[in-house]
Amino acid sequence: MKSLKQSALVLAIAGLPLSGYAELKPLHDADMGQITGQAGVTIELETQVTMDEFTYTDEGTLGISDIFIGGADRIDMFEEFTSGRDAIFGTSSTDLIDNIKIELDVADDGDAIINVFPITARPVDFAVRTGAWELRGNGGESTLLADNFSAEGLILQAQATVDTDTDTLNLTTRFAIDELELDVPFMAVGIRDMRITGAGYDPDNPSLLPLFTLVDMDIYKDANAAGTDSLAIDINTFEADMSIGQVLVGGTSIGSVGLDDLAIRNTSMRVYGH
Template structure:
């Protein structure tokens, strides 16, 4: 694990989104006893994943080639903040610690945070997303190609509730650059950013890492579908962000930029099952 020199200011501000969004409640003596002085597990993580191909097979197939998950190897993301992100660039996802605790009521709690103050940089890249006919030549429709996502991660809290049997995920992230080709539509997406809903909307104020992160809160659990059959349930409780596409291309020519300001998705439910 790399040693990073982090200022106290950066450490405090990078933790602020988690604190600012948390629901603060007074703790009585009994509840304090449940959360203090207890043992748990902490994992420090550094990882890089490369995969030649992922394939989903039904009758035909969907194949995704040349998958990379790791660090962005950049320290110039969101330069308007005035300090490098991350403090030490690499091709690995690092600077992560995972705290795992089992609470007195049986809830499992996973807190994923930067090990040091700087947000964690990440990159996800792939080659072709291709449809392949059963027993046919590999010359099917290319849905996407040259996918590149680079951004930073602020925090994630995962709670598996022992009573409701639901998994809640609350996370904060920002994308500095998202680019992709969509060949079957002759479309290209260039310089897309995803940030917090208040980022870049305060004239005269310096940007700060507190406003940088888009916020997502969702539940995953088992629930019946319309036919009463148990299915994978996904409820999006909230997703708040700004999105900016630097250039939307059609036929290789830019038709202009696209802005989505104060995007807010709430109370959205999905049931996922086989047919």
């Protein structure tokens, strides 16, 4: 039986066209050194997420309703960009988060590296919206904390790295918010036309890279003040300019607010149950 299989294999090879052999070339040692047999994984993504309600329950409950995460479906963000606008932001948009490429690699030292960036040379537009944020007691009590949250903006890049030497997840991203709005009914406060851009960004002389806010943080396990394990979050860098077009109190605008070159660094949090 073994002889029969070998004969069949020889006949199959002999039946290949000679042109097939003409393409076969020997590999030298130098060429072999370039072949690792390994490659990362690339994912091209488009998506939209909706949720009727998210709840967190302790003794009472916090509920967030009508959650939407998707594309902004806008091409008019950051209107101060006039020169070459179509090339920078594109000429169409949808309610999907799209134009995203995700690359996953495991380095030689075991570190996991995830890079997220646009497929084409333009930022990724996104929108996050929710309905009511409500506190609920078991006896029917409730407080409407927030409502009508909406944030629309652009993402230029994001990276997540798990370092096997330190067991630390590092997250970095560059994003910009063109419009953020929010109502806080139990305080009779509203926020309109809030913008978040990179520190030092000049809307009178717009440039793409300075538009984006840099966020760099580490997440890992560490002891809290009592010496027990907790979730550690260190904000290494957050640098931004912020502006609020209108602050509403009782439905009436009391003016605007601006924060120039806001920098948050060397900030540590330890999160744990009690």
